[in-house]
Amino acid sequence: MSMRVRVILPSGVLLDCVAGKIIAEAPNGSFCLLPRHVDFVSALAPGILALTLEDGAETFLAVDEGTLVKRGAEVDVSAWNALEGGLGELQQALESQSREQDDEEYRARLALDRLEASLVHQVLELER
Secondary structure, three states: OOEEEEEEEOOEEEEEEEEEEEEEEEOOEEEEEOOOOOOEEEEEOOEEEEEEEOOOOEEEEEEOOEEEEEEOOEEEEEEOOEEEEOHHHHHHHHHHHHHHHHHHHHHHHHHHHHHHHHHHHHHHHHHO
């Protein structure tokens, strides 16, 4: 018995395969899905999604926040971002992506601070 697994991103379907086992991370901890488990929905925390394929091979995906829905033998994972690869590659990609997000957040906060300072300056000028 197996499950059809689809990983869907805003840009399209990243992965469509058949797996016998799925390990995923939820905000309250990791969980394992097997084909005969009950249907359910779970939020996903950023982390690694591990799939054991029908032939016993494993594939790994780094998944951003998302949702996992199991209905019968179908599992759909919807996420904003995901990368497929080996564990070492995924670790490096996640670290790089985290640094890029930190840089973007810093630039956004800096721009917001400038806008706020400009607004305060304009209000003070109007009061004079």
